Amino acid sequence: MLKTIIKFGALTGLALAAAKMLEVSYLADRLSLKAYISIIGIAFLALGVFLGLKHRRRKVLVSYKEVDLPPGGMAAPLQEGLLTERELEVLRHIAGGRSNQEIADTLFVSLNTVKTHTNNIYGKLGVKRRTQALDKARQLKLL
Amino acid sequence: MLKTIIKFGALTGLALAAAKMLEVSYLADRLSLKAYISIIGIAFLALGVFLGLKHRRRKVLVSYKEVDLPPGGMAAPLQEGLLTERELEVLRHIAGGRSNQEIADTLFVSLNTVKTHTNNIYGKLGVKRRTQALDKARQLKLL
DNA sequence: CCTAAAATCATACTTTCGTTTGATGTCAAA
DNA sequence: TTTGACATCAAACGAAAGTATGATTTTAGG
Numbered sequence: 001m002l003k004t005i006i007k008f009g010a011l012t013g014l015a016l017a018a019a020k021m022l023e024v025s026y027l028a029d030r031l032s033l034k035a036y037i038s039i040i041g042i043a044f045l046a047l048g049v050f051l052g053l054k055h056r057r058r059k060v061l062v063s064y065k066e067v068d069l070p071p072g073g074m075a076a077p078l079q080e081g082l083l084t085e086r087e088l089e090v091l092r093h094i095a096g097g098r099s100n101q102e103i104a105d106t107l108f109v110s111l112n113t114v115k116t117h118t119n120n121i122y123g124k125l126g127v128k129r130r131t132q133a134l135d136k137a138r139q140l141k142l143l
Numbered sequence: 144m145l146k147t148i149i150k151f152g153a154l155t156g157l158a159l160a161a162a163k164m165l166e167v168s169y170l171a172d173r174l175s176l177k178a179y180i181s182i183i184g185i186a187f188l189a190l191g192v193f194l195g196l197k198h199r200r201r202k203v204l205v206s207y208k209e210v211d212l213p214p215g216g217m218a219a220p221l222q223e224g225l226l227t228e229r230e231l232e233v234l235r236h237i238a239g240g241r242s243n244q245e246i247a248d249t250l251f252v253s254l255n256t257v258k259t260h261t262n263n264i265y266g267k268l269g270v271k272r273r274t275q276a277l278d279k280a281r282q283l284k285l286l
Numbered sequence: 287c288c289t290a291a292a293a294t295c296a297t298a299c300t301t302t303c304g305t306t307t308g309a310t311g312t313c314a315a316a
Numbered sequence: 317t318t319t320g321a322c323a324t325c326a327a328a329c330g331a332a333a334g335t336a337t338g339a340t341t342t343t344a345g346g
Binding site for chain 2: 322
Binding site for chain 1: 296
């Protein structure tokens with residue numbers, strides 16, 4: 001971002017310098033002030049458009065890097081005891097895209113019970129929505 | 144395209160008119176020609192940048208580079224063209240646990256727009272909920 | 287036996303999500 | 317210029333999800 005600003009400034013400076021040169025050129029004697037101003041304006045307009053368009057180009061991630069796995073393998077840091085078995089069960093259903101009602105049906109409990117579980121999960125994970133819970137759970141390797 | 148040119152021309156005309164007004168203003172008496180030219184230049188530069196940025200909506204791939212695939216082989220760019228860039232962007236925010244309103248805020252669009260995107264995503268993935276969309280997207284290696 | 291944690295359920299309420307319909311502007315390609 | 321894909325936005329409604337509070341029942345451990 002800093003580079004962009006610097007480049008931008010440099011280009012502007014160059015443009016201004018060019019304008020100054022123009023100022024003393026023979027053109028100044030032949031063209032009216034209005035025409036001269038117009039040329040300057042159009043030139044800068046073009047420069048501006050160019051710059052504006054140029055800095056919209058997309059960058060793409062192109063490289064990756066391999067790393068060694070820890071000798072023991074990627075064993076789970078499993079947060080033992082954070083969530084209860086039932087809560088984990090519910091969480092897995094959520095990850096599977098099931099609605100609370102569907103979870104209630106498959107677990108043979110009421111919708112309210114599922115809501116209680118989900119809210120307990122949110123509380124323990126420190127989140128407010130099921131999608132956040134999934135994200136957090138993955139970070140914690142709970143899923 | 145024609146419209147764009149017309150608008151562009153109109154704006155340029157307005158800018159030139161403004162410049163003409165400036166020309167006869169008191170500023171002309173107080174500022175050196177150089178300073179005057181500079182102001183004109185900067186103004187048009189700004190206008191140009193504005194116009195350039197405004198018409199940047201469509202993104203274009205400008206360069207690419209070949210790389211070796213990881214030994215294990217990463218499943219290719221499956222499902223090319225299933226979701227649009229914008230839809231993928233929204234999907235990633237959903238995966239991050241963001242609410243529609245939050246997504247709207249970070250993308251600087253309205254809540255309704257985000258809802259439209261999400262619904263289009265659901266339609267394309269053949270799902271009905273965001274959590275299902277996440278599950279399906281992972282199966283399709285879209286995330 | 288007693289207790290704390292876990293699991294169950296409820297009611298009432300707020301918020302977010304999802305659906306539908308319709309519209310406008312832009313861009314690329316035909 | 318016409319057309320189709322994209323992105324944008326709106327309004328209104330129903331469906332889920334989430335919050336808050338309180339309660340009862342199981343169950344595992346001390």
